[in-house]
Structure formats: structure tokens, C-alpha cells
Amino acid sequence: xxxxxxxxxxxxxxxxxxxxxxxxxxxxxxxxxxxxxxxxxxxxxxxxxxxxxxxxxxxxxxxxxxxxxxxxxxxxxxxxxxxxxxxxxxxxxxxxxxxxxxxx
Amino acid sequence: xxxxxxxxxxxxxxxxxxxxxxxxxxxxxxxxxxxxxxxxxxxxxxxxxxxxxxxxxxxxxxxxxxxxxxxxxxxxxxxxxxxxxxxxxxxxxxxxxxxxxxxxxxxxxxxxxxxxxxxxxxxxxxxxxxxxxxxxxxxxxxxxxxxxxxxxxxxxxxxxxxxxxxxxxxxxxxxxxxxxxxxxxxxxxxxxxxxxxxxxxxxxxxxxxxxxxxxxxxxxxxxxxxxxxxxxxxxxxxxxxxxxxxxxxxxxxxxxxxxxxxxxxxxxxxxxxxxxxxxxxxxxxxxxxxxxxxxxxxxxxxxxxxxxxxxxxxxxxxxxxxxxxxxxxxxxxxxxxxxxxxxxxxxxxxxxxxxxxxxxxxxxxxxxxxxxxxxxxxxxxxxxxxxxxxxxxxxxxxxxxxxxxxxxxxxxxxxxxxxxxxxxxxxxxxxxxxxxxxxxxxxxxxxxxxxxxxxxxxxxxxxxxxxxxxxxxxxxxxxxxxxxxxxxxxxxxxxxxxxxxxxxxxxxxxxxxxxxxxxxxxxxxxxxxxxxxxxxxxxxxxxxxxxxxxxxxxxxxxxxxxxxxxxxxxxxxxxxxxxxxxxxxxxxxxxxxxxxxxxxxxxxxxxxxxxxxxxxxxxxxx
Numbered sequence: 001x002x003x004x005x006x007x008x009x010x011x012x013x014x015x016x017x018x019x020x021x022x023x024x025x026x027x028x029x030x031x032x033x034x035x036x037x038x039x040x041x042x043x044x045x046x047x048x049x050x051x052x053x054x055x056x057x058x059x060x061x062x063x064x065x066x067x068x069x070x071x072x073x074x075x076x077x078x079x080x081x082x083x084x085x086x087x088x089x090x091x092x093x094x095x096x097x098x099x100x101x102x103x104x
Numbered sequence: 105x106x107x108x109x110x111x112x113x114x115x116x117x118x119x120x121x122x123x124x125x126x127x128x129x130x131x132x133x134x135x136x137x138x139x140x141x142x143x144x145x146x147x148x149x150x151x152x153x154x155x156x157x158x159x160x161x162x163x164x165x166x167x168x169x170x171x172x173x174x175x176x177x178x179x180x181x182x183x184x185x186x187x188x189x190x191x192x193x194x195x196x197x198x199x200x201x202x203x204x205x206x207x208x209x210x211x212x213x214x215x216x217x218x219x220x221x222x223x224x225x226x227x228x229x230x231x232x233x234x235x236x237x238x239x240x241x242x243x244x245x246x247x248x249x250x251x252x253x254x255x256x257x258x259x260x261x262x263x264x265x266x267x268x269x270x271x272x273x274x275x276x277x278x279x280x281x282x283x284x285x286x287x288x289x290x291x292x293x294x295x296x297x298x299x300x301x302x303x304x305x306x307x308x309x310x311x312x313x314x315x316x317x318x319x320x321x322x323x324x325x326x327x328x329x330x331x332x333x334x335x336x337x338x339x340x341x342x343x344x345x346x347x348x349x350x351x352x353x354x355x356x357x358x359x360x361x362x363x364x365x366x367x368x369x370x371x372x373x374x375x376x377x378x379x380x381x382x383x384x385x386x387x388x389x390x391x392x393x394x395x396x397x398x399x400x401x402x403x404x405x406x407x408x409x410x411x412x413x414x415x416x417x418x419x420x421x422x423x424x425x426x427x428x429x430x431x432x433x434x435x436x437x438x439x440x441x442x443x444x445x446x447x448x449x450x451x452x453x454x455x456x457x458x459x460x461x462x463x464x465x466x467x468x469x470x471x472x473x474x475x476x477x478x479x480x481x482x483x484x485x486x487x488x489x490x491x492x493x494x495x496x497x498x499x500x501x502x503x504x505x506x507x508x509x510x511x512x513x514x515x516x517x518x519x520x521x522x523x524x525x526x527x528x529x530x531x532x533x534x535x536x537x538x539x540x541x542x543x544x545x546x547x548x549x550x551x552x553x554x555x556x557x558x559x560x561x562x563x564x565x566x567x568x569x570x571x572x573x574x575x576x577x578x579x580x581x582x583x584x585x586x587x588x589x590x591x592x593x594x595x596x597x598x599x600x601x602x603x604x605x606x607x608x609x610x611x612x613x614x615x616x617x618x619x620x621x622x623x624x625x626x627x628x629x630x631x632x633x634x635x636x637x638x639x640x641x642x643x644x645x646x647x648x649x650x651x652x653x654x655x656x657x658x659x660x661x662x663x664x665x666x667x668x669x670x671x672x673x674x675x676x677x678x679x680x681x682x683x684x685x686x687x688x689x690x691x692x693x694x695x696x697x698x699x700x701x702x703x704x705x706x707x708x709x710x711x712x713x714x715x716x717x718x719x720x721x722x723x724x725x726x
């Protein structure tokens with residue numbers, strides 16, 4: 001079997017998650033923000049798969065769970081992009097900074 | 105007659121109320137309201153006194169309120185001591201009312217003046233009639249209020265305003281002492297009643313140290329009211345009030361209230377040798393101290409004021425030296441001759457419109473009634489034989505000597521010499537020699553002013569025969585009916601004492617004559633011989649300055665410190681809290697900027713913080 005330890009998977013997932021978080025919180029372009037959120041979701045998927053293989057009683061639950069997540073994420077990305085397009089049509093911009101209607 | 109004695113203080117109160125109601129009236133006949141009502145209370149007082157003279161007495165009381173198991177009572181009492189005081193107070197008050205009708209003629213607030221006189225007379229008579237300390241204390245404060253109002257009657261003069269304030273504050277210091285003494289007695293005895301306090305003392309329910317402490321506390325009250333040594337400075341300043349007020353309040357009645365208090369509480373003082381010694385020493389030192397200041401004053405009323413302080417010192421000395429009768433006797437005679445002197449001084453001021461004796465002179469011919477009356481008063485206070493002051497002063501000296509207080513005896517003799525000297529310095533400067541200053545249209549006062557003076561003049565001559573070694577000791581017999589046991593009933597000191605007293609009085613008059621009338625001794629002889637001492641005396645021993653430098657400066661400094669603390673520390677704290685809350689809420693409102701990304705950032709930081717706490721505290725939120 002491979003000699004890649006659990007820590008490496010977890011480190012990879014952590015780095016991906018942090019990049020995704022940073023992008024989601026700092027990028028001005030709404031599309032990039034959506035992509036960053038996808039990145040964070042996938043970091044979680046890596047975790048799920050890694051724990052499915054390396055936990056005390058390994059099984060397939062984690063892998064199945066990650067397949068579900070990918071499916072839901074696809075649906076979510078579709079909804080998100082649809083909202084984005086609707087927003088763009090309304091406001092003529094995808095800049096997140098200008099979307100502060102919650103304040104008013 | 106005695107059953108009606110509760111009416112005595114109510115007549116002046118009625119006068120006060122009526123005059124306050126009619127104070128806008130420009131009619132000066134309102135004075136007659138005051139005169140008539142005070143006259144009524146004098147008649148009742150005199151009747152009460154006659155009844156007491158025949159051995160009668162009355163005490164009526166009712167429960168005012170219940171304090172736990174102790175009943176606080178209110179009522180009135182007539183006994184030999186306060187019957188005598190009633191007569192003195194109501195008589196002097198009546199005469200002063202009459203005199204003021206002339207003296208205050210043309211004053212804008214004529215009716216108000218009489219209203220205040222009524223209020224004061226009410227308070228003073230109520231004080232005298234009180235059968236317990238609590239009631240006495242209430243009237244004691246009311247008397248202080250009357251004094252305050254009357255000293256500050258010319259409130260548009262800054263000096264009068266300051267003097268009224270000073271009198272109020274200084275006497276209040278004493279009142280605190282009285283209050284503490286009173287509360288201590290209530291704590292120990294469980295009653296404010298004189299009778300119960302006295303019987304508790306007799307049964308030895310109080311420890312010796314407690315007796316001394318309470319007696320001295322009560323004496324502090326007397327010091328404040330009677331202008332004794334450390335607290336005397338208000339009395340000379342009180343001369344800013346109208347002259348009839350000085351005669352009534354600051355010569356005959358209110359300042360005598362301190363002496364009356366000591367006399368009324370006499371069994372308490374008798375029980376403590378230390379307290380008696382304190383009273384005697386304070387009195388003796390005050391007598392000579394005030395007399396020395398009186399030697400050099402230039403204001404006619406201030407000389408008389410210091411003389412009053414000195415004579416009150418005499419009374420205290422007598423009481424402290426077990427001379428109960430002597431003290432009361434001197435109180436009586438002093439009330440008459442000092443009121444006479446003040447009214448005569450008022451008549452002089454009325455005529456020449458100045459109080460500076462350097463601007464008077466040669467008034468004997470022009471004021472042919474006031475002059476002889478002033479002379480009678482001066483002779484009486486100096487202690488010339490056959491006049492009232494001679495007998496009472498003599499008795500004080502006798503009892504001081506008989507009590508074995510030889511040091512104080514000689515102090516009193518020297519003070520008697522000074523008294524004679526400054527009184528006749530005043531007399532010669534005012535009435536003889538050439539007129540100094542501008543004296544235009546000087547004329548004798550109207551008869552409404554001279555009549556009270558004549559009555560007082562007669563009394564100043566004859567009051568001494570109440571208690572003489574020759575005709576009978578009426579006053580001693582009379583006072584021994586009271587609750588006080590006269591330990592040294594007969595003060596038969598050495599025979600030479602009256603001769604010494606007369607000799608020093610004549611010596612003082614003679615010296616004054618030589619200096620101020622004949623001029624055979626230069627006027628600044630004393631000043632040149634003892635320049636340092638006379639400078640100190642001229643400036644009243646720097647007592648006022650001393651208080652200014654210490655107490656007043658200290659209080660002002662303390663209040664500055666308080667203001668500083670309040671301004672910078674307390675208000676700084678408040679401002680700090682305010683700005684802290686404001687900054688916090690500004691931060692909060694800036695965080696609500698409507699951008700999802702910043703909300704997310706805060707959420708992440710919050711989560712990280714929570715996780716950090718969880719990690720550091722071992723995984724548990726406790």
C-alpha cells in the first residue's frame with residue numbers, strides 16, 4: 001500500500017480550505033468567490049475520503065458521503081451562478097463590494 | 105397667674121405673625137402692636153415671678169411622641185431661675201421695642217424689624233420656659249435665627265451680611281457641642297428632662313468621666329452662645345446690626361442664654377470638679393482677654409461689645425467658682441446696665457451719625473438726658489459702691505476667693521480695673537472735651553427713646569439691692585427654692601475684697617480721667633511704653649487673623665481639593681466610561697457595513713477565538 005500518511009491528506013485539505021477561505025473573503029469578483037467556495041467544499045471532500053480510509057474501522061461511508069457532497073455542490077453552483085446572472089442583469093456588476101443592500 | 109405662663113412666649117409670636125402680615129404697611133403705628141403684645145408678656149412674666157417669689161412653681165408636660173419605651177415630652181416649667189430670666193427678657197424686650205419706635209423711625213423695613221424682634225422674643229422666652237433639653241435646643245436654634253436676621257437687618261451693607269453669617273457659623277460650632285452633650289445625656293439617662301437628669305446624677309447613675317464629658321460638651325454650647333474665649337469673635341462683629349438689637353440680643357438676653365444654660369444644668373456641673381474648673385478658667389481668661397481688647401477700640405459699640413464678652417466671662421467665672429447666686433445676680437444687673445449703655449450709645453449714634461469715638465466729644469451739654477444715663481451705666485459697670493454692678497461684681501470676687509481660685513481672683517480684679525478704665529475712656533471721649541468731627545444739628549433723642557433708658561437707669565441703680573450683705577440676701581433665698589443645692593450658700597470672703605474692688609475701679613476711672621480729660625498723662629503713653637503689646641491688643645490679639653490663616657484657609661483649601669477631585673477624578677471617570685461605551689458602539693456600528701465578506705471574516709475570527717479557548721481550556725467550556 002501507499003506510504004502516504006493521514007497527516008499529508010489533512011495538510012492538503014487544510015491548505016486548500018485556507019486558500020478557499022481567503023479567496024471567499026477577499027476577492028471582489030463574485031465568480032471567483034463562488035469558485036473559492038467550491039475549493040473549500042472539495043477540501044472537505046478530501047477529509048471525508050481520507051478518514052474513510054484511515055479511521056479505526058475503515059469503510060465506504062466517507063467515500064459515498066463525498067459523492068453526495070459533490071452532487072449537492074454541483075446543484076449549489078448552478079443555483080449560485082443563476083443568482084449571479086440575475087444580479088448582474090439587475091446591477092450591471094459582479095463586484096461584491098457594491099453589494100451591501102443588507103445594510104439598508 | 106402661673107397657669108397662664110404658657111402664654112408668655114405666644115404674645116411675641118402673635119406680634120411676629122401680625123407684623124409679617126402687615127409688613128408692607130408704611131404706617132409706623134405697627135410698632136404699637138409689638139410694644140403692646142410684649143408688654144402683655146411682661147405683665148404675665150412679672151406675675152409669674154411674684155408667684156414664684158412666694159414659693160409657688162409649676163411644671164406642665166405632655167407626651168410629644170414615643171421613642172421605643174421612652175417618652176419625649178413637651179411642656180413648660182416655671183421655677184425661680186427661669187422666672188427671673190422671664191422678667192429680665194420680657195422687660196428688656198419691652199423697653200427695646202419702645203426704644204426702637206424712635207430709633208428705627210423712617211426706616212423702610214420698619215415693620216419687618218419689629219416682626220423680627222417679636223420672633224426673637226418668642227424664641228428667647230420659649231427657651232427659658234423649656235422643661236427639657238430637647239425643647240431648649242429647638243428654641244436655642246430659633247434664637248440663633250432671630251439673632252442672624254437682626255444682625256443682617258441692613259443686608260445691603262456687606263459688613264452686616266458677613267457679620268450675620270459669621271455669628272451664625274460661630275454659634276453653630278458651639279451648638280454642635282451642646283447637641284453632643286444632650287445626646288450623650290439622653291443615652292445615659294434616657295430622658296431629656298432636667299429633673300430626671302438631675303435625679304440620675306444624684307443617684308450616681310453616671311460615671312465621673314461621663315459627667316465631665318457631658319458637662320464640658322454642654323459648656324461648649326454656652327461658649328458659642330455667650331461669646332466666650334475661642335468662639336467670641338462673632339459678638340463684636342454682630343454690632344453691625346441696629347443698636348436696639350445689640351442692646352436686646354447681644355447684651356441682655358441671647359448672650360446670657362449661655363450663662364443661663366450653665367445655671368440651668370448646674371447640678372451636672374456641680375457633680376464634676378473638672379467641669380467647674382474649666383468653666384471658671386474659660387470665664388476668667390475671657391474676662392481679662394476681652395477687657396484688654398476693649399481698652400483700644402475706637403468704635404463705641406465695639407467697646408461695649410468687648411465689655412459684654414468680658415462681663416459674660418465674669419458670670420462664667422462665678423458659676424465655675426461655685427458662685428451660682430453671684431453668676432445669676434451679675435447676669436441680672438448686667439442685663440440692665442449693659443442694655444442701658446447700649447441704648448445710650450444708640451442715642452449718641454442717633455444724634456451724631458457716627459460710631460467712631462474720635463469724632464465725638466463734648467456731647468454732655470447737648471445730650472442732657474443721655475449723658476447722665478450713660479454715666480450711671482458706666483459707674484454701675486465699673487463697680488462703684490451703691491450701684492448695682494458693685495454688689496454683683498463684689499459677690500463674684502468673693503465667691504472666687506472663697507473657692508480658693510486665687511489666680512483667677514487676681515485676674516478678675518485686673519479685669520475690673522480695665523473695665524473701669526475703658527468705660528471712662530469712652531465716657532470722657534464721647535461726652536467731655538471739645539467737639540471733634542462735624543456735629544451739626546445734634547439734638548436729644550425723642551422721649552420714646554429716653555423713657556426706656558430712664559427705666560433702665562433706675563434699674564441699673566437699684567437692681568443691686570436684690571442681694572446685698574447689708575439689706576438682705578433676697579436673691580439667695582429666692583434661688584435656693586430652686587432645684588440647685590447651693591453648696592456655698594454664704595460667701596463671706598475677707599472683708600478687704602470690696603475695698604480692693606472699689607479701689608481698682610476708682611484707679612481705673614482716675615487713670616482714664618488723667619489721660620483723656622486732663623491730659624496730664626499723654627494719650628499714647630501706653631502705646632509708646634509697650635509698642636509690641638499694644639499693637640497686638642489693638643489688633644484684637646490677632647484671633648480673627650489666626651482663624652483666617654488656619655480654619656478658614658484650611659477649609660477653603662479642603663474645598664478646593666474637593667472641587668479638583670470632583671472635576672478631574674469623578675468627572676474624568678464618568679467621561680472615560682462614556683467615551684469607552686461610545687467607542688465600543690462606534691466599532692459595533694462600523695462592523696455592520698452590509699458586506700457579506702466582512703461578516704464572514706468576523707465569523708471566522710470568532711470561531712477561531714472559540715476554538716483557541718476550547719483548546720487552551722482543555723476542550724471544555726465551563
